[in-house]
Amino acid sequence: MSTTQDSTTTTQTPLGASDADAPTRDELFHVLRNRRRRYAIHHLKRANEPVDVGDLATQVAAWENDVPTEAVTSKQRRRVYNALQQTHVPELDDTGLVETERREVELTERAADLDVYLELVDGRDIPWSEYYLGVGALGAAVTAVTALNVGPFAAIPDVGAAAFLAVAMLVSACANYYYQGANRLGEREKPPELRGE
Incomplete structure (x- = not known):
């Protein structure tokens, strides 16, 4: 079986x-x-x-x-x-x-x-999954150059880079939450495809 x-x-x-x-x-x-x-x-x-x-x-x-x-x-x-x-x-x-x-x-x-x-993606926008992939790649690069003390990044403390990444992720998540909530059916007066935003 x-x-x-x-x-x-x-x-x-x-x-x-x-x-x-x-x-x-x-x-x-x-x-x-x-x-x-x-x-x-x-x-x-x-x-x-x-x-x-x-x-x-x-x-x-x-x-x-x-x-x-x-x-x-x-x-x-x-x-x-x-x-x-x-x-x-x-x-x-x-x-x-x-x-x-x-x-x-x-x-x-x-x-x-x-x-x-x-999930509605406007022709001028990129999907949020691709956006977060870019933020993750940027975060990995900033972490690497800060940890290796490369060039001007040597002056940035590791905690400063971590704080920057945390704030970037928090702001991105808030924007994603607001944007996606606004594009759900029933959330606003007109359906998403009629808003022209």
């Missing part, structure tokens, strides 16, 4: 999922690839309570058409409502990310797993 596990089953489950019927990464990426579903999830996270499908459709239509909710036309709302009612909400329900009761939709606890898959 073999005790090895199939690697595809262990890599397919999302982080933090413990039960067998949790959505796989493929299912989560499929859900998140659609902008309308991302907008719906964003609004549901901000509401933090059950939302009427009609109200959800109005907000999603407002974001899609870049207008205030009061300016959404009945045609715009109806188009989004039909898509949400027939396709998007049932798909979110099937993956266990929302619960529906009559005309109301609410996020489940599983929706918290979505933040892991939504």
